[in-house]
Amino acid sequence: MKSRSRRIDFTGYLFLLPYIILFTFFLILPLAYGLWLSFMRYELTSPEAAGSHPATFVGLANYREALADSWFRQSFFATLRFVGMTCPATLILSLLIALAISTIPDRRQQIYRLAIFLPTMITISVAGLVWRWFYAPEFGVFNAFLAHFGVKIPWLTDTHWAMKSIVIMTLWWTVGGPVIILLAGIRQIPDAYYEAAAIDGAVGWRRTFHITLPSLRPVLLFVVVLNVIGAFQVFGQPYVITTGLPERSTEVLLMYIYDVSFNNFRLGYGAAMSWILFLVIAIFSLIQFRLLREK
Amino acid sequence: MRDPWYKRLTIEALLLLVAVAFVAPVILIYLTSLKPDSEIIKFQSLLPEHPIAGFHDNFGHILNSPEEVPINRWLANSIFISSATTLLVLTVDSLAAYALARLRLPGSRVIFALIIATLMVPGQILLVPLYLLLNHIGWIDSPLALIVPAGAGAFGVFLLHQFFHAVPRELEEAAMLDGCTRLQTFWHVMLPLAKPALATLAIFTFVGSWNDFLGPLVFLDSIERYTLPVGVALFQSSYAAEYGLTLAASVVCTTPILLIFLLFSKHIIRGIAAGGLKE
Numbered sequence: 001m002k003s004r005s006r007r008i009d010f011t012g013y014l015f016l017l018p019y020i021i022l023f024t025f026f027l028i029l030p031l032a033y034g035l036w037l038s039f040m041r042y043e044l045t046s047p048e049a050a051g052s053h054p055a056t057f058v059g060l061a062n063y064r065e066a067l068a069d070s071w072f073r074q075s076f077f078a079t080l081r082f083v084g085m086t087c088p089a090t091l092i093l094s095l096l097i098a099l100a101i102s103t104i105p106d107r108r109q110q111i112y113r114l115a116i117f118l119p120t121m122i123t124i125s126v127a128g129l130v131w132r133w134f135y136a137p138e139f140g141v142f143n144a145f146l147a148h149f150g151v152k153i154p155w156l157t158d159t160h161w162a163m164k165s166i167v168i169m170t171l172w173w174t175v176g177g178p179v180i181i182l183l184a185g186i187r188q189i190p191d192a193y194y195e196a197a198a199i200d201g202a203v204g205w206r207r208t209f210h211i212t213l214p215s216l217r218p219v220l221l222f223v224v225v226l227n228v229i230g231a232f233q234v235f236g237q238p239y240v241i242t243t244g245l246p247e248r249s250t251e252v253l254l255m256y257i258y259d260v261s262f263n264n265f266r267l268g269y270g271a272a273m274s275w276i277l278f279l280v281i282a283i284f285s286l287i288q289f290r291l292l293r294e295k
Numbered sequence: 296m297r298d299p300w301y302k303r304l305t306i307e308a309l310l311l312l313v314a315v316a317f318v319a320p321v322i323l324i325y326l327t328s329l330k331p332d333s334e335i336i337k338f339q340s341l342l343p344e345h346p347i348a349g350f351h352d353n354f355g356h357i358l359n360s361p362e363e364v365p366i367n368r369w370l371a372n373s374i375f376i377s378s379a380t381t382l383l384v385l386t387v388d389s390l391a392a393y394a395l396a397r398l399r400l401p402g403s404r405v406i407f408a409l410i411i412a413t414l415m416v417p418g419q420i421l422l423v424p425l426y427l428l429l430n431h432i433g434w435i436d437s438p439l440a441l442i443v444p445a446g447a448g449a450f451g452v453f454l455l456h457q458f459f460h461a462v463p464r465e466l467e468e469a470a471m472l473d474g475c476t477r478l479q480t481f482w483h484v485m486l487p488l489a490k491p492a493l494a495t496l497a498i499f500t501f502v503g504s505w506n507d508f509l510g511p512l513v514f515l516d517s518i519e520r521y522t523l524p525v526g527v528a529l530f531q532s533s534y535a536a537e538y539g540l541t542l543a544a545s546v547v548c549t550t551p552i553l554l555i556f557l558l559f560s561k562h563i564i565r566g567i568a569a570g571g572l573k574e
Contacts, residue, residue, distance in 0.1 A: 016400070115317050131320070172320070176317075180564055
């Protein structure tokens with residue numbers, strides 16, 4: 001009996017082996033390698049030159065450089081502005097849409113879910129192309145429409161507007177996922193809660209605030225944390241739509257890391273900035289867990 | 296209990312407006328791809344005036360000029376990379392998830408916890424080290440750079456683990472009593488049961504790989520190795536003034552994914568909803 005179970009264990013590890021090899025080599029190893037790199041000066045003239053330029057240990061120099069680098073700071077604050085606008089707006093918009101969909105009969109819910117989720121399926125270069133056309137100063141769809149009211153908005157050309165335009169586009173592109181998760185959460189709330197509330201006289205908005213939202217707390221936590229992690233890693237929207245302009249006001253952190261690492265091949269510095277971004281994301285996630293899990 | 300009729304009507308009318316606003320840009324891509332450039336710039340109506348001429352202009356041009364913008368190659372690359380990635384992820388993840396969920400291996404709990412922990416790791420942090428690693432093994436500018444590392448992702452293991460965990464043990468034990476080996480049990484009993492979860496994972500992996508932008512941008516160099524999303528971006532910068540051509544390229548890039556979405560929307564919606572409710 002004992003020997004038989006041992007043989008089963010052995011084949012079990014064989015099942016696990018292919019994934020573990022990939023997991024170790026392409027996830028754990030690069031994770032550790034990136035941390036090691038962040039303490040190194042590792043600069044190449046070209047990718048072909050890798051190996052001929054040895055990395056030298058410089059301690060925290062890359063991290064110190066980042067804190068003193070005005071372009072790092074500017075791209076960091078651009079990212080914060082993006083996160084600060086996108087995440088609350090995503091939360092509110094997705095909640096409103098999910099609540100609205102939940103009030104209509106089941107048969108018709110599917111079509112709305114599909115419509116809201118559709119943009120998520122479009123790759124960023126295509127979505128960005130369309131929105132650049134929407135935002136174009138003269139021939140753009142938005143300004144052509146606004147011209148009827150004598151209004152003209154510098155969507156992508158003004159430093160005050162550019163990031164807002166990216167945020168609006170991002171809402172269209174990404175709000176579908178949160179809507180579907182929240183809607184599934186709303187449908188899981190037992191009817192009995194609402195019936196009990198109705199007896200106590202809670203209807204309409206009071207029902208939403210006293211029953212729906214408190215019951216959704218764990219789902220909301222999940223949506224918010226995931227959304228913030230994603231928003232900090234914003235790249236494609238500004239890369240495709242504004243290329244960081246005007247005056248680098250939409251150059252977000254990941255765009256700067258990309259530029260430093262793959263245009264200038266300063267890979268040690270790029271790795272260090274990646275770890276700073278990682279730490280910031282981790283801190284924000286912890287704060288959200290604290291705030292939303294308690295009570 | 297229910298809201299009064301005028302309130303329900305208002306909510307649904309607003310919702311309809313929002314839904315139209317979400318779908319409109321996608322429909323516009325298709326309609327406008329059938330317009331010649333002169334019509335696009337003037338923008339007088341949503342519908343193309345001469346759709347057949349427009350189609351001929353834009354699609355005829357991009358499909359017949361593979362010299363500077365080899366869109367046929369990009370399409371082939373995208374199909375190959377996304378299919379190979381999906382196959383790899385399904386194979387590797389289902390084997391691992393089954394072993395972790397069912398085989399009572401010493402240490403499997405620790406391994407599973409470690410795998411799940413990496414779900415929270417933001418992908419950007421792997422970019423630079425992965426680039427150097429792939430460069431070291433000579434995979435930069437090869438489709439392998441996009442296919443193989445995708446097999447390390449934890450999402451599929453997590454999804455299938457939940458599923459295998461819920462299958463009654465009796466089914467497996469009956470198969471083993473009938474003389475099936477572990478692999479046969481897995482292949483003939485567990486995998487057919489897991490079809491819905493496997494389908495969800497396959498769709499997510501395929502769509503994610505197809506739409507990936509940062510990966511091909513960093514790991515591929517030569518234009519003829521590009522996938523459609525980075526190809527369309529290149530198109531945009533080299534044909535900035537020719538909206539019609541760029542939109543036609545966008546249609547080629549978007550249509551396969553839209554077909555998948557329309558055919559398998561139930562799987563997609565259910566998969567996302569389930570992902571959100573598990574934790």
